[in-house]
Amino acid sequence: STSETTVSTRTTTSSWNSSNRSQTASPVRISFVPLDPEIPLEEQHGGNFDMILHKLTEDILTCSLTDQKDGAAVRRIQALKRYRESFNPRCCLLDDPAYVETLMSRSAIAKVLQTHLRDVRSTSGIPVRAPKCFVLEAFVEKPNATVLEKQLRDLGFSTPLMIKPLVAAGTKESHFMTIILKWSALTRIQPGSIIQEYLNHNASLYKVYVLGKN
Numbered sequence: 051s052t053s054e055t056t057v058s059t060r061t062t063t064s065s066w067n068s069s070n071r072s073q074t075a076s077p078v079r080i081s082f083v084p085l086d087p088e089i090p091l092e093e094q095h096g097g098n099f100d101m102i103l104h105k106l107t108e109d110i111l112t113c114s115l116t117d118q119k120d121g122a123a124v125r126r127i128q129a130l131k132r133y134r135e136s137f138n139p140r141c142c143l144l145d146d147p148a149y150v151e152t153l154m155s156r157s158a159i160a161k162v163l164q165t166h167l168r169d170v171r172s173t174s175g176i177p178v179r180a181p182k183c184f185v186l187e188a189f190v191e192k193p194n195a196t197v198l199e200k201q202l203r204d205l206g207f208s209t210p211l212m213i214k215p216l217v218a219a220g221t222k223e224s225h226f227m228t229i230i231l232k233w234s235a236l237t238r239i240q241p242g243s244i245i246q247e248y249l250n251h252n253a254s255l256y257k258v259y260v261l262g263k264n
Contacts, residue, residue, distance in 0.1 A: 083095045085102070087104075087106070087126040087129055087130070088122075088125075088126070090129065090133075091129060091130070091133040091137070092133060092137045092138075097137065097138070098138065099138065099141050100140075100141065100142065101141065101142040101143075101144060102130065102133075102134075102141060102142070102143050102144065103144050103145075104130065104143075104144070104145065106123075106126060106127065106130075106147065107150070107219055107220050108123070108220045109122075109123035109124075109126050109127055109147075110127060110147045110150050110151055110154060110220070111154050111217065111219065111220035111221070112124075113127050113147070113151065114151045114154045114155065115154075115217075127147050130143060130147060131147070131148075153218060153219065154217065154218055154219055154220065155216055155217065155218060156183075156214055156215070156216050156217075156218045156244045157185045157187075157216050157244060159218065160180060160183045160185070160244065163179075163180035164179075164180055167179050167180055181246045181247045181248075181249050182205065182206065182207060182246070182247040183244050183245060183246045183247070184201070184202060184205065184207070184244070184245040185216070185243075185244050185245075186239065186240075186241050186242065186243045186244070186245070187216075187241060187242070188216060188241050188242035189241070190241050191241070192239075192240060192241060193236075193239065193241075195233075195234070195236040195237040195239075198236050198239070199233045199236055202245065207245070207247055208247070209230060209231055209232060209233060209248075210229055210230060210231050210248045211229070211230040211245055211246065211247065211248060212227060212228070212229060212230075212245070212246045212247075212248055213227065213228040213229075213230060213239055213243050213244070213245055213246075214226070214227050214228075214243065214244050214246065215242060215243060215244075216242050216243060216244055217242075229248075230245075
């Protein structure tokens with residue numbers, strides 16, 4: 051889209067008095083405008099944005115996999131950061147690249163969960179933890195299946211096992227998964243993978259969304 055889209059909605063505001071509660075509805079105008087990440091954001095549409103929505107997942111992935119300080123992907127991500135830090139600190143950057151980058155790696159996700167779920171229990175006393183995992187970094191040689199089996203057994207793993215790519219988003223392959231039913235199948239595992247224990251969740255999945263810092 052190359053044009054501005056304006057959406058008008060109605061929001062309810064409440065006021066109280068000693069005898070009753072009254073409600074009044076007032077319109078709120080929300081304007082969506084397209085942004086070109088190749089052009090300084092402060093030079094577009096007046097440069098004063100309340101919120102920026104982006105779909106730069108592939109750029110964030112590229113930045114997380116390289117130490118380069120230049121390149122198109124790095125420039126686009128830096129443009130977002132520079133705009134908020136230098137021109138508009140009050141702008142809400144939805145899906146801040148600094149936080150999304152952690153989600154690009156299943157290894158990083160596992161470390162965060164293992165760190166923050168220590169000694170966590172539900173209100174009924176049930177321990178809450180992440181599945182056990184074992185990381186095969188992308189830069190290592192293909193592991194010896196016999197040695198790998200011993201390592202996993204020593205860590206308390208048992209079959210079946212789930213094998214996923216370390217890259218968690220941004221590519222078609224990131225959504226692939228292999229199920230290992232027998233230890234002998236470990237010969238098929240490639241570097242750049244994470245091995246996870248299988249936990250039966252009875253076909254029930256729960257998604258938790260966290261808004262803000264609290």
